[in-house]
Amino acid sequence: MTDPGLARPAASMATGTVLSRVTGMVRNTALVAAIGTSVFADTYTVANTLPNILYILTAGGALNAVLIPQLVRRMKADADGGVTYTDRLLTAILGVLLLVTALALAAAPWLVRLYASAEWSAADLRASTLFAWFCLPQILFYGAYTVLAQVLNVRGRFGAPMFAPIVNNLVVIATAIVFIAVVTDPTVAGTSDAQIALLGVGTTLGVVAQAAVLLPVLSRAGYRWRPRFDLRNSGIGRAAWLAGWTLFLVAVNQVAYVAITRLATTAGARAAEAGADAGAGITVYAMAHLVFVLPHSVVTVSVVTAMFPRMSRHAGDGDMAALRRDVSGGFNAISPLLVPASVALVLFATPVAVLLFNYGATDLESAQFIGETLRAFAVGLVPFSAYFVMMRGFYAVEDTRTPALLAIPLGVLNVGLGYLFYQALPDEQAVAGLALGYSLAYLLMLLPMWLLLRRRYRGLAVAEPIARSLRLLTAAMPAGLAGFAAGFAVLDALGLSLRPVTALLWLGVAGAVMTPVFVILARWFGVPDVADAVLTLTRRLRTPRSGNRS
Numbered sequence: 422m423t424d425p426g427l428a429r430p431a432a433s434m435a436t437g438t439v440l441s442r443v444t445g446m447v448r449n450t451a452l453v454a455a456i457g458t459s460v461f462a463d464t465y466t467v468a469n470t471l472p473n474i475l476y477i478l479t480a481g482g483a484l485n486a487v488l489i490p491q492l493v494r495r496m497k498a499d500a501d502g503g504v505t506y507t508d509r510l511l512t513a514i515l516g517v518l519l520l521v522t523a524l525a526l527a528a529a530p531w532l533v534r535l536y537a538s539a540e541w542s543a544a545d546l547r548a549s550t551l552f553a554w555f556c557l558p559q560i561l562f563y564g565a566y567t568v569l570a571q572v573l574n575v576r577g578r579f580g581a582p583m584f585a586p587i588v589n590n591l592v593v594i595a596t597a598i599v600f601i602a603v604v605t606d607p608t609v610a611g612t613s614d615a616q617i618a619l620l621g622v623g624t625t626l627g628v629v630a631q632a633a634v635l636l637p638v639l640s641r642a643g644y645r646w647r648p649r650f651d652l653r654n655s656g657i658g659r660a661a662w663l664a665g666w667t668l669f670l671v672a673v674n675q676v677a678y679v680a681i682t683r684l685a686t687t688a689g690a691r692a693a694e695a696g697a698d699a700g701a702g703i704t705v706y707a708m709a710h711l712v713f714v715l716p717h718s719v720v721t722v723s724v725v726t727a728m729f730p731r732m733s734r735h736a737g738d739g740d741m742a743a744l745r746r747d748v749s750g751g752f753n754a755i756s757p758l759l760v761p762a763s764v765a766l767v768l769f770a771t772p773v774a775v776l777l778f779n780y781g782a783t784d785l786e787s788a789q790f791i792g793e794t795l796r797a798f799a800v801g802l803v804p805f806s807a808y809f810v811m812m813r814g815f816y817a818v819e820d821t822r823t824p825a826l827l828a829i830p831l832g833v834l835n836v837g838l839g840y841l842f843y844q845a846l847p848d849e850q851a852v853a854g855l856a857l858g859y860s861l862a863y864l865l866m867l868l869p870m871w872l873l874l875r876r877r878y879r880g881l882a883v884a885e886p887i888a889r890s891l892r893l894l895t896a897a898m899p900a901g902l903a904g905f906a907a908g909f910a911v912l913d914a915l916g917l918s919l920r921p922v923t924a925l926l927w928l929g930v931a932g933a934v935m936t937p938v939f940v941i942l943a944r945w946f947g948v949p950d951v952a953d954a955v956l957t958l959t960r961r962l963r964t965p966r967s968g969n970r971s
Contacts, residue, residue: 441583442715444590446777449711451597453704454781455620458790460693461608462704462782463686464545467536468552469624470707472559474678475525475532476518478671511568512648518564525560529553536679538686540694548609548617555621559628566632569639575730581638583723588634589627596623607782670825677832681706681855684843688851701790701852708778709794709856713802716762721806724754725813732817744817745878751810752886757948759803760893761939764901766799769931772908772924779921793853801860803890808863811870815877823873827866834862889948896942904935 456462525532533549541549570582600620604612639645682703689702728751735743766773774792779785812824839858846854875881908931917923 439719441586441590442718444587444594445711446715448590448593448597449708450777450780451594451601453708453778453783455597455600455604456607456704457782458689458702458704458708458787459608459782460541460545460689460702461548461612463689463702464537464541464549464609465552465620466704466707467533467682467686468549468621469556470682470703471525471529471532471536471553472557472563472628474675475521475557476560476563478668478675507572508647511572511646514564514568515561518561522558522560525557526554529557536682536686538683538690540687540690542609544609545690548612551614551617552621555618556625559625562625562628562632566628566635569632569635573635573639574726581635585631585634589631592627592630593624596620596627599623601781670821670828673825673828673832677835680836681839681859684840684855685852688843688848691848701787701794701849703852705787705790705794706852706855709774709791709798712773712777712791712795713766713798716759716766716802717806717809720758720762721755721809724751725810729813729817732813736818741879744814745881747817748810748814748874748878749882749886751813752807753889755806755810756803756886756890756893757943759806760890761897761900761935763799763802764894764897765904765931765935766802767796768901768905769908769928770796770799772919772927775919776921776924776928779924785920790849790852793850794856797853797856798860800857801863804860804863804867807867808870811874814874818877820877823877824870827870827873830869831862831866834865835859838862892946892948893943896939896946896948900935900939900942901931903938904931904933907931907934 453462456465530546530550533546533553537546537549566582566585570585573582596619600616600623603619604616606612685701685703685706689704692701728747732744732747735747771789771792774795775785775788777788778791779788815821815824835858837858838861839855842854842857843851844854871881871883875883908927908929911930912919912923912927917926919927
């Protein structure tokens with residue numbers, strides 16, 4: 422059964438995450454409608470991905486892995502509740518990120534060349550470099566947002582960090598609408614420097630707003646940051662040492678991502694050279710991945726974020742039995758929703774992509790390319806989320822080394838399998854092959870990750886979570902097929918072709934059939950709390966409690 426202690430904070434975060442992800446989907450729809458999926462779109466995607474990459478590479482992964490356990494321990498051990506330590510930690514982190522941002526701006530042309538296809542023209546590289554100069558300041562504000570969010574989390578304020586991205590999304594949606602209004606030819610040749618600046622600056626202002634809205638919430642939570650530069654013998658060295666392995670993990674992941682990005686941008690460039698009206702490049706890969714992580718973000722991230730401070734306390738107390746219950750409870754909490762979500766995304770990837778992306782500069786064929794790539798990602802949804810839960814299991818006991826070392830075979834599998842599929846599949850499906858390699862890499866790495874975590878925890882159940890997931894899959898497959906058939910039959914009977922409005926009809930009919938059939942079959946196969954999980958989430962989304970609006 423799902424741990425009732427996680428229900429309220431996880432549901433509060435799920436509410437914020439759903440709203441932020443819904444507006445995020447609107448944001449992505451607006452962006453793809455504005456820039457399409459061609460080489461010009463790839464020049465923006467590469468540039469706008471750089472601040473995310475550099476932030477995670479220098480600090481982001483380390484902050485997520487290290488910050489909460491360290492803050493929890495200092496809140497408990499220090500006479501001032503960890504306030505001074507938090508001041509020093511924020512000062513150090515933001516100082517490092519400010520330096521990284523300055524260096525990245527200076528190195529923007531070389532960074533773009535690292536990730537771009539060798540087949541891009543000089544004009545393509547110039548456009549992407551311009552975008553990068555406007556987007557790279559996001560590094561500092563991503564860091565500010567993450568640090569402030571973690572400080573709020575350890576103080577029991579889980580809601581605001583999940584709602585803050587909504588502000589970011591609204592700013593970018595407005596920017597995309599203005600871009601559509603002023604740009605008639607969204608290509609490298611047809612877009613001026615001022616129009617590139619409009620899109621780049623608007624994207625960065627969204628991240629600035631996302632961080633800024635947390636400041637008043639933090640003040641109400643009783644914490645005001647005061648910069649402190651007396652860092653010597655402050656204990657921050659311990660956090661830095663732990664972060665070192667996480668930085669190694671991120672570096673390995675980014676080596677893999679460089680390879681994936683260069684392959685995907687090359688596929689897009691070749692489509693353009695062949696004169697294709699639609700192409701599958703890095704923008705297709707990125708948009709499909711954003712849809713893929715939606716259920717993971719709503720369910721897994723919400724549950725684990727609520728669970729992680731408690732896990733850190735249990736680790737600090739040396740209570741391994743409680744830690745084992747936490748990890749098992751995390752699996753049990755996410756599986757009733759993630760297993761059917763995975764099946765649904767595999768079956769309905771094409772209508773989902775058409776509904777979300779077939780607008781403006783993105784035609785039906787381009788949207789279908791996104792759907793094919795989404796389907797390949799969806800195969801790995803449950804393994805991806807299970808891997809995430811186990812990583813937090815290591816981080817709770819301050820073991821950042823093991824996940825870092827496991828990133829090496831994970832990256833090799835991701836790139837190796839992706840490259841094999843990329844080469845074996847037709848050009849229009851090559852990017853979907855990269856996504857399939859990503860999914861299979863996480864699936865194959867589950868066993869070594871579990872074995873190592875089991876040894877660290879001196880035991881960890883696996884038979885029951887696997888059996889539970891298989892029962893859920895057995896229920897979800899026929900339910901999904903019934904929904905698929907019902908939706909397709911309605912469209913066929915009405916003689917409707919696939920476009921956004923008919924995709925919505927198909928998905929509506931399919932959902933109305935799949936959901937009750939899945940709940941009934943899940944009970945039949947011995948997973949009685951599926952209905953409770955679904956009802957708790959939907960009830961919470963309809964009527965969020967005022968006590969969790971922070």
